[in-house]
Amino acid sequence: MNKINRKLEYALIGLKHMRSKQPGELTTVKEIAATYGCPFEATSKVMQSLAAGGLVRSEQGAHGGYQLVRDLNRLPLYEVLEMVVGPVEIAKCLHQVDGGCELRGSCNVISPIENLNRKLIEFYRGLTVGELLEGRGFVAKPQSLELRDLAAHAGHELAAVE
Amino acid sequence: MNKINRKLEYALIGLKHMRSKQPGELTTVKEIAATYGCPFEATSKVMQSLAAGGLVRSEQGAHGGYQLVRDLNRLPLYEVLEMVVGPVEIAKCLHQVDGGCELRGSCNVISPIENLNRKLIEFYRGLTVGELLEGRGFVAKPQSLELRDLAAHAGHELAAVE
């Protein structure tokens, strides 16, 4: 439940791998697939999406490969999501390319859903890939105490933070 | 892509419907299904999950039904999610009850994924159902979690602009 798309994982795996390369140094899909065990073709497609999105540059032919062309610290996760799985549209009635939802017209939560969609996009836009990749462990946020209170009030434990 | 679970929508539909009832007034699944066109059985199951989670109380038998027993303004969306689709675990390696992920061991993004998982949970915990349901159009400046919590602790309700 609540799983993210596998493509996003392959994208992050590749991005993290490429991040440690010298500028100009290329990375092949074969290399990524061999190093991390992810399926070649699937990973290849993901890299192609990233290339289409301008996040990486591809060089074809023998000794070809990919290289990062953007600063991951300034790259919102939302953009990666968009490149590999498309825009965040959490319900059928938002952008009804496929006919939309049959409940539309009687539905009472369209606005709330639009609301949530917008907030989620905000969330993903406010989170950089660099931040995600290097942040090991817990980052103390000014929100922590309040969250703790809220969670406690709701009768939940806070997840243990390493 | 990026769709949320349909169960969550049915939950929100039901919750929003019940919110306008008087205390003690019951709502039947039949009523919800008829009003909004959602499938009876599916909606029924969702309501049962909400009842199991203590969000609503059920009354059985003829003239039975459900009623809200918690203040939606203090209810993090995360709890509803948990009740209807289980805990937020965005990747297979986070809850290895089902064997986990085959990439584990060679994977270089486990920490980042754990990170994202935690941030998403924070996001859903910091968003109340009331907040979500109220805003029809745009909320110009979403009130910060800190302020909301201060208000809650001070015993004030959120301004329910309807």
Next chain:
DNA sequence: TTTAATTACGACTAATTTGGTCGTAGTTAA
């Protein structure tokens, strides 16, 4: 005490989405 309206719930099927593979073509250095 019967009936009708309701919740409760497990098992099942259908539909959709996701994940992964294959085949083939294009590009380029050696």
Next chain:
DNA sequence: TTAACTACGACCAAATTAGTCGTAATTAAA
């Protein structure tokens, strides 16, 4: 020419999600 790559559409397989069915339990009212 060949080998090592990227590019990409079509396809198949697996997993998840969505919805249905059958049946039981509960309760108010006839």
